[in-house]
Amino acid sequence: MGFDIKLNQISVKFGKYQALKDISLHLEENKIYGLIGRNGSGKSTLLSLLASFTQPTAGSIKIANRDSFENAAIMSEVSFVYETDYSAETEKVKGLIETVERYRPNFDRQYALDLVKLFNLPLDNYVSKLSKGMQSALNVTLGLASRSKITIFDEAYNGMDAPTREKFYKEVLADYERFPRTIILSTHLVSEMDYLFEEVVILQNGEVIIKEPIDLLLEKGASFLTE
Template sequence: MRVDVQGLTVRYGDVTAINDMSFSLSGNKIYGLLGRNGSGKTSLMSALAGYRKPSGSVQLDGLPVFENAAAMRRVCLVRHTADAADKGDKVAYVLDHGAAWRDTWDNDYALKLADLFKIGLKTKVGELSLGQRSALGVVIGLASRSPLTMLDESHLGMDTPTRYAFYDALLHDFMEHPRTIVISTHLIEELSSLLEEVLIIDDGRLVLQEEADVLRSRGTEVTGNASDVDEFTAGLTVLSEKSLGRTKAAMVYGALEDEQLVRARQLGLELGPIALQDLFVHLTEPVGGKR
């Protein structure tokens, strides 16, 4: 499913959550939606799901999503818990409800995931632990097989082994059933290997949209003799530095020119990639103490 957003603005009274945002998602990719708390991630996903009338344009495959029942049936938005489910409902009822609303729903897969995450079908939603409620949301999102599936911090309540089981299930199912998947997360490094393209938003604005591998190539860790590292990084954007004795490691932002690569070899410096999370922190760093 292709997603086109033009001039999107979302306001809550005097607060502007999304400010004149425009971008397109070509589809059949796993997108990472990254932003600090309060950056507008949830408001953006709600607009993409047609939960509110947009100021601007939100189109899915060329058609507006708001008040378009056919389009909304092809979209699934899951927040950090299965918050659409009544606490008194049994898990089996919640899954039946998902099947009733989604033409693309795969019930066999939903039952398989429920077993994987150890969610009892006869258990009431209110009796589930936080991690199980998060897992139930993931079950709904993946089993929906919706052409546009959005997971808004849906994995946060899970423990580490369960999160890793979720990541494996997500990648395996995406490979078999490609679709447009958007994931918002603060656990950037855990998910970074899954992300094909990244959108970073800050203070309601789009900071960048980039293929994940291209974004990673913008940062380099420079390691070697401290004085040589200082010479090499002079004039570059240095994100951070660490020293141990005479050895120093500096993370720099920005593509290196051929002559800089030659100079690094001459100085005996080691060059390596830096984490996507470190680039995210740099790109959303407050300027002059203000956001």
């Protein structure tokens, strides 16, 4: 059975505010997707639905042809990487890696340690004491090393400098070639990352306005709707 994602007429409302409007979307497995849109377009809301952080107001979400919300078997295979507030975190880097490993069936500890070296992360330092850039590098380390069938990076590069972002981009491609899975990258740094994408989904005002292979989109000379 394929591990694809199907959204059928999804809408999300927060009070009177409608974050997503009647979205139907099919994301095939084992592709790298770029999710693009201005701030407030609904990107993070859409990704939080895929990660079962929130429920839709209307419509249905199926992953691997099964309802995903509160489905432990499905959610163990979905990693959601986003900017995290670690101010209250009491673990050291090594301890947090070990914690994540317990909950991710495909977690590769050796690969995690390789990434720790790549990003110059101090294993024995407390996570709460790391710089913002190092915390971002730790987040993407955990996401990549989890090797989940669906891995979502929501503006995961926040805090990284340009050389570190480039290391991250190269690792996304290299590890995807070794272990194909569905990777979704939400970004506004399109010019840096467009070579990663196989397909692009563009949101505007809570609606999908484009879903196309990146090469076709670039051939058309489409303008990316970013700030």
